[in-house]
Structures are given as C-alpha cells and as structure tokens.
Amino acid sequence: MNTPKLLFYLILFAMAGCAESKEKEDEVIYSYVEEPHSYAKPNNAFVNHLNLEIAVDFKNEIITGKAIYDIVNNNSTQIILDSKNLDIESVMADGKETEFSLGANDKILGQPLTITIKNDTKKIEILYKTTKDSEALQWLRPTQTADKTKPFLFTQGQAILTRTWIPIQDSPQIRLTYEATVQVPKGLMAVMSAENPKEKTENGLYHFRMKQAIPAYLIALAVGDLNYKAISERTGVYAEKSMLNKAFDEFSDMEKMVSAAENLYGDYVWEQFDVIVLPPSFPFGGMENPRLTFATPTVIAGDKSLTSLIAHELAHSWSGNLVTNSTWNDFWINEGFTVYFEMRIMEALYGKERADMLALISRQDLDDELEYLKDTPNATKLKLNLKGKNPDDGMNSIAYDKGYLFLRTLEETVGRDQFDAFLQEYFKKHAFSTMTTEKFVTYLNTNLLEKNKITFNTDEWINQPGVPENQAVVTSDRFKNVEHILQEFIEDNKFDKELTKEWTPQEWVHFIRNFPTTMTVEQMKTLDDMLNLTNSSNSYIQMVWYEQAINHDYHGRNVDAKIEEFLTSVGRRWYVETIFKAFKRNDRLDDALKIYEKSRSNYHSVTANTIDHLLGYESDSDVLEPL
Template sequence: MNTPKSLFYLILFIMAGCAQPKEEKAIVYSYVEEPHSYAKPNNAFINHLNLDITVDFENEIIKGKATYDIVNNNSTQIILDSKHLDIQSVMADGKETEFSLGANDKIMGQPLTITIGKNTKKIEIVYKTTKDTEALQWLKPEQTANKTKPFLFTQGQAILTRTWIPIQDSPQIRMTYEANVQVPKGLMAVMSAENPKEKNENGLYHFQMKQAIPAYLIALAVGDLSYKAISERTGVYAEKSMLNKAYDEFSDMEKMVSAAEHLYGKYVWEQFDVIVLPPSFPFGGMENPRLTFATPTVIAGDKSLTSLIAHELAHSWSGNLVTNTTWNDFWINEGFTVYFEMRIMEAVYGKERADMLALISGQDLDDELENLKDTPNATKLKLNLKGKNPDDAMNSIAYDKGYLFLRTLEETVGRDQFDAFLKQYFKEHAFSTMTTEKFVTYLKTNLLEKNKITFNTDEWIHQPGVPKNQAIITSDKLKNVENILQDFIVNNNFDKEVTKDWTPQEWVHFIRNFPATMTVEQMKKLDDLLNLTNSSNSYIQMVWYEQALNHDYHGKNVDAKISEFLNSVGRRWYVETIFKAFKRNNRMDDALKIYEKSRPKYHSVTVKTIDELLGFEPDEEVIK
C-alpha cells in the first residue's frame, strides 16, 4: 500500500516523539504510618523474598543470603527492619552498596538503611543470626518428643521476624517468597509454604509461597519430622512418637475446612496442615499459612481441645487473607477469628459446645477487664501502641471483646444477613489489609445503613470496657455445673458419677468457680474423688493448679506436680496463669526457685512475660 509523503513524515514525527525518554513520575501509594516498623513503603517496598540459608545447629545460627525484589518509587534508599542480626554485606543491582544500621531500640531493633538507585529493582543481603535472636528457639534432643535429634522453630508474630530475616516487618507489607534451606541430614525442614512430605537424603529443601503474606507469617521449623495425611488437603507433621496421637486428635480437620468454606468462601491456601511442636512453643497455635504451628498441650486424646485448630483455620480468612494494617488494629485479626472459630465449632460439634466455649471466653474477658481496670484505655478495641511492644496487646480484649462485638452484631442484624456481609467482606478485601476505621465505614455502608439499623459501633471500638447491649450467651450444661458446685459448697455432697460425660469446658467451669471460702478439706475431698492433681488434660491441670495455689492446698503432692508442669510446658497462657497465682498468694520464693530451672526451656516470648511478672533479672550468661 502506498502512503502519501506528507503523511509519512507525520508518522515519523509522532514516532520520534513517542520514543523520547520521559521522566518517571512517583506513584502515590497508600501505606499508613507504622508505629512498629522503620520501613517507608511509600518510597520503596519488598514484594518478593528469596532466601538461601543454612541452619547451623552446632553454632545455633541461621546464615545465608536474602534477595529481594522491590517496588521502587524513585527512591534512593530502602529501609528494612533488623534486630540482633549480623549484616555482613549488601548489594543493589548486583553491586556492593552502602548501608547503615541506626540506633537500637529495645522493642523495634534497628533501621537498616540501604542506598539504591532510582531504578533499582533488586537488593541482596548476606547476614547471620546471633545468640540474641528472639524468634528462634534451638532445642536439644532431650527437649523434644523423640529425644534423639535437635529441633528449631521460629515465632514471628508480632515483630520478631526481623530477628531472623532482615525484612520490612509490618503487617501492611505483603510479599511472596521462596527459600532454599540447608539442614543437617536426617532432619526435615518445613515452612509456611509448599512443603515436602518426606525427608530427603541431602537435607536441602526448597519452598515456595505463591500468595503474598506479611512478614510475621514467614515461618520455619526443622526437626525429626514425619507426615500423615488426613485428606488430600489436610494432614499433620510431628515427631514419630507423636504422629499417630496428633493424627487421631486432629482427624476432623477436613470437616472443619469444609464447614469454614460453606460459611465464608473458598479456602484459598490449597493446603491446611498442622505441625505439632515441642512443648516450649509459647502459644496454643500460630496461623502460619498452609502450616499451622500447634502446641502439644491440645492433644488430650478425645478431641476436646481442638477448638484451637478451628481458631487457626479461621485465620486463613481473618488475619491471613484480610490482615490488620497495624498492630493497633489487632482485634481485626483476632476478634473476627474467635467469632469464626465459634461458628466452625458449632457447625462440626453443635451449638451447645460452641456456646460453652463462648461463655468461657466471656469469663476470660471478665478477668482481663479486672486486670486492666487501672488502665482503661487498654480495654478499647482500637489501640494506641506507639512506644509499646505489640505483643503486650495480645490479650483477651482483642480476642474476646472483639468476638462479643461481632456476636452482638450478628444477633442485632440476624445471622443470615451477617453471614452474607462477612462472606462479601472477605471476598472484596482478600490479600489486603484493614484498619479499624476502614472496617467501620464498610460496616456502616454495607450492613447497618443498608438495613436501617442503629448500632453503637463507636462505643464498642473506641470506649473502654464492654457496652451493656452485649449478646447474652447461655448454656444449660454449664448452668448444671454451677448447681452441682453450689450443692457441694453448701451441703458437702458430690456424686462422682455426674462428671462421667463432662467435657473439659465443664471441668474448667467447675474448677474456675471455686469460691474464696472453699476449705482445704473440700479441696482434698474433690481431689480424692476426682484425682484432679493427676489429670492428663493440660487445660484442667492449669486451672486446678491455680486453685490449689489460691486455696493453699498441698495434698497429693500437688506442689511437685505444679513444678513438673511448669518445667515441661512452655505455653505462655498456662505458665503465666500459674506464676500469677504464686505471686498473688505471696509465694514468690517458690515461684523464683521453679522459674530459675524452667526459664531456659521457654521461648523468648514466654521468658519476656514471666521476667516482667516476677521481676526476674538474669545474669548475662543465663540462656534464654
């Protein structure tokens, strides 16, 4: 086809204009100010991490290289979070570059500032952990179930991932990741990613997490592990001596996943596995995507404590899929998750069991409100944690007040409407973060105003305590427990047969409600009848040992049993409850004597809490 000459020159002129280099304009990102991270993500942020690390049990360090793909908004520097790390070298665009570590903050660590070019898309850091790294717990063989090989696990929430990876450690910054992890032969490595099902010969494992997650959900465990599938997408990892127990205990996992999907939409993480960690794990569970970390204390032999698994599964939507933007919004993760947990438990095990769990959750909330009565601002859902460790806010307010707020909303608007609202909420905000203010706006627009409903949202979120218009939860079974206890207190009557079908929730409700006037003789009578000091259920043990301390009961060698419990369980909730009882009952000498022996067995998260509770100041040489 022929083209007129004038048109030909016009085309050349236009093409030449298009070919001229244009100055890149800065893109406006909407990351909010972060009180617990040094990162400035509106300037530059990580969107993919590639780890190449070696796990060195002999020296108790992780060492290697982290490579990052970054989104660079015409910035000449990127800032990461680092705490107790040895940063050895940094490269940008394949060349060594300048970096500096700022002043150290006890809570936040140090800002790692790296010089980059305006077009830099990749940086690389060679580093290793140190003896002070808080996220890692290195366990000797005797501290494991099999007692033959060492074990390592990480705990990143809230801001501890920066202690084993230099990272932008903010929940609002999401990234994909992959990793090559070299471990000693005979051990298996697993992560919050696509995982192996068997050990390999060379101890080198490759991982990939294709969905973007915040840094606190990057997790690693290394040990003498085996795997047993429950269904095509669920299964358990554990040391061999624990594997069949874990499999039996968690055999309803597929039912839970199906129930959760029916409620609030597709499970998007493909695999839902659970790893049972050694007893020093500081939490009940941790919702690391694809691989929930769990304490062995939930293995009771009767599936009676598996609400914890329902809770961590619920995090696959609330927390992992829709994440609190900052730790000031922590209730956005946990209040929703407790609500969802109860709904899963109701779907799988029935309303009566779910309501018992909810009532005990309410008791935990009442206790927390009493503990915080002198700091009422700490009982608000929306917090201001600037200058504070976000771990200190991980209490019953976020969990149980958050749950009660959502339960009250459900009863106000109706379950069907509330379910439809939540399903849409998770769908519209998948793989994003949520502030309290943004959620309130969404709630008002899509549920309350839409249905002409008036609700005191501000009072629930921004005021101390719990509003009067809270949902009223009842349980016939727990009411019956109260009647049995009252009969025993008044008439000293107790028929052991009434307890034969009790759930742990009924036992806990019974024991927790012992009055202050209960005598040592009455404690002894119950212990003789029910053998509570030697219970095999960790939850029952915790509340019974607390009451033994409260009532100065020393029968059945209970003091030795309490010491044994504190030396074999590292779950912070359990440990803190019992040490608080020692302190409350003026037995600090006994508490400190036990703690000096048990402290080296605890994870740093538990250690920090108990050190502060007991005013314990260790020598520098004492191992965490």
C-alpha cells in the first residue's frame, strides 16, 4: 500500500476511534449501590437539584407547597421517590400533568412514589402537603420554647425522615443541590442548611441556596423567634433572645475549632459554620446540617466543658457531609471518623489530657453498649445489615466508639504523621462523594497498609463482633486520681471536697459512673449533701447521677422529682434513654411508664420511637401496656 493511501486509512481509523470514544463519553453509566432504605432506583433516574417553594402553617401544623426537581434520566420512563405520611396532590413532568402512584405503605420506609416520565424528561414538579404524622417535624407551642412567647418548628432528617416532609430520593448516596423559598408568619425567622439570613424579614418570606451537593438527610429547616450573633466572619450562633448571649459565650471558640480542623485535614469548604440552639426537645446533642449545625441547649453548661459536641459536628463537615456513608449499613464511615476527628480537634485546642479523658469516656460508652448488645453480637459489627430494620437501630456506640477505636488503633500502628497524610488525601480525593465500607477497605489497603508493608486485622475490626485484642489503650492520670479518691471514699468514707475544686465535668462523670454496686444509700446521701449533685446545673452530670440514684435505690434530696423534671423537660435521646434504661433494669417499669406518659408529648418522634420500644409503649393506644 502506498503512503498516501496508508495515511488516508489511518486518518479514517482515528476518526472512527474518536467517534466511538465520544459515544462512550456520552453514555454515562451510573453505579449506585443497592439501598435497603430507599425505594429510589437512581441508576435509572435521579434528582440532582431541588427547588422548594413552601409555606409553614403553625395553626394547622402543616407545610404546603411544591417541590420542583431537575432530574438526570438514563433513558427511563419512570422515576421513583420516597414518600412517607405525605399528601401528594399532583405531579407534572416538563410542565405537563403526568401519572403517579403511591405503592404499599411500609411502617419504616413509607411508600414508593412512582412518577411516569418520558426518556427525555428533565424536570418534575410535585404539589404536596405534610400531615400530622410527618415524623421529621416537631411543632412546638410557645411554652415549649426558651422565651415562651412564639411557636417553633424544626426538622430532623437523619436517617430516613426527610421523606416525611419532602418527597425525595432519601438515600445518602444520592446528592443534590437545592434552593428554597419559605413563607413563615411575620415576626419569625426561617433558617436552613444553606446560605442563611442574619435578620428577620418584614414579610416573613425567606430565600435559601445550597450550592454544594448534599444527601437528602442534610436538608434541614428551623423556624422561630431567632436572633443571630457573629463570632467571626464565618462563624456565629442563632438562638432565641434569652439564649443568644449564653450560646455566644459557650461557643466562642468556634473559629478556633474551624482553624484547628483545617490544619489537620484541609480547607473547610462550606464557607459558613453557624450553630442554632434549638428548644430542649431536640432529640440529639447536635446534627451536622451543613452551614448550620442544629444543637441541643443541654450543651450550654456555662464553662465550655461540653463543647466537644461542637467539635464533633464541625468534624462532620469532612466526615459525613463531604465524604458520606453510601448506605446506613456503612454508618460507621460517618461517625467513627468523626469521633476520631473530634478528639484530634479537642487535643489541638485543649491539650492531650482533656482529649484522653474524652476518649476514655468513649471507651466506657463502648463497653456499656457491648454489654447491652451481648445477646445480639452481630449488632456489634462495624459493617451492619439493617435490611428490614430501622436504620436508627445502628445509630449507637458501636458506629461511634468502636469506629473511633479502630481508627485510633490504625493511627498508633502506622504512626500519626502517616495516618494524617492518609486522611488528608482521603478527604481530598473523595470530596462530595459517598463511601461504602468495602471501598474504604480497598483504599486503606492500597494507600496506607500495603504501601507501608503493614499487616493489620482490618476484617476482624469491621466484620466480626466485639473488639479485637489489638486495640489502642488510652490512659489518664487525672482519671486515675479520680478513681483513687472514689476508692478511698468507698473504703473509709473519707472525701476531701478541696481535692475536687479543679475537676472538669468529665472527671465528675467518671467519678459518678464508676460507683460500685456495693455503694450504699448512706454513701449516696453523704455525697449528695456535700456536693448537691441532685441539683447540678450540668446536664451530663445530672444524667449520670440520676442513673446512679436509680441503680442504688437512692431517693434523698427530692431526687425522684428532679428525675421526673429532667425527663419531662429534656428530649435528648441519649440522656432520656439512659435514664429510662436504668428504670427498666432496676425493675421500676411502672415508675418509668408514669413519667413517660407525662413526658412523651414533649419528645421528637426520634426519641419517642426509641422509648416506645424500650418501655413497650403502645403508641397507637391511649393505654400504656408493657410488651
């Protein structure tokens, strides 16, 4: 073949190759993993942007409006969203009314909302309203707020409750951007996990934008008589008027925390890190909604002693919000990393001793959880199988504290410098993506263990029950001193109050939690008379003291009334569950049920559902019946 012909055929071959390559580029293949807690089929079609236009109606306790979605359609004729306890009025596809259906209702998952589309549909629109059974929403009367003058509303989406106030593809692996227009009553402020206002508008109309893609569980809304106070250019607090200065003082180290976190694992990419202090019924210590962490008022102790919670929620800006667990079976990917990161922030700001005290409390929490789950050992694995179960079942100390211990053990095995470099690259490489446990293990092996010729029992840590023998051991001289003082009191009834003047709340918690079973009522009374523990103003100390009062059948100094007051005013699930567990463990179920009958209406559904199950409360009946 002569040279001109050869060149001609080579050019044709190259052009054909380019065309074939271009076709492959245009054929985007999506590889979402199987999701046991969502009806969505994102490999066929998924939402990548939401425009929400809603009105908040306090009188009828509903949200009404429409949700407009930009979708990515992989040549499908239907798209499936999750819906639970919503009233779906109509659906449009590309501006024309289309057919939709709601499938069979599942108590946990709700219903699949199947919408007919064309294979080139790019936008759908849903008119809907919430109902009295929308579990994400808690509507609060003025008397249930701090200022007691105006009503309040907040949402809680994690794990799968966003579908109860927005029809959505409610899977953590499906990320979307969003904007919202929210109408609320005049005199109230609306804030979201988005770009937020700093002052109330005259007409109660607010506009929001979240330009970074997030999973649906991080879409959040709060409405109340809120005020804002800046701590720095990128940090600040929202709260009701009576709480604003307290919150500002308590969280004044927030900018330092952000800087410390950036020094560890890279830039904070969400621009703003604000915290809103919610009413006490909020079910968690905090919720890491991007740009606006939701927080319980129980962390406001007056001395910044409980602000490790803020460090925890900040850490989620990397582990959870930036790199997200693909499914709730991989929940430890969010929380184990975050506890590890939290401890590193606390060490950087407040020193190794304080961080180690927090780590030891974490270890004690893990031991308690392992004991509680001893009859269900598979529940103590990091990688879970929650199919057919509520993902809340996996939101316990295993994901948080066993996950942390696994990572700390890795750090001590490979060395802190190498582990930090590994995590920095991990967050950078996987930013705005999701992570399965299996994918993480592959990444860990390739980029840390094999690279450094290190053998580590990763599979045992992740896929086996309990805690392996090769675990990091944390010690604290201050805790050893606490234990010595407690032992001296138990043996000789000697207690020098002066020795405790400089104790942190963590030391008090360690002291109280380690009361032996042989502790007498007289000894409990001696400590209470001396230290006034029943009337402590620190919520964490209150929780552990009330638990021990129940454990040791102590009824002095009006402690029973204080326990009831605590349970009827605080809705934080960890605190409430700890105390109700103590009642049940000590055969005082009748006492627990009497208090719960009074307190249940103050709890968010997340807390109420947990305590319903614990105490055997039949929530569909007016009668309390042990299961």
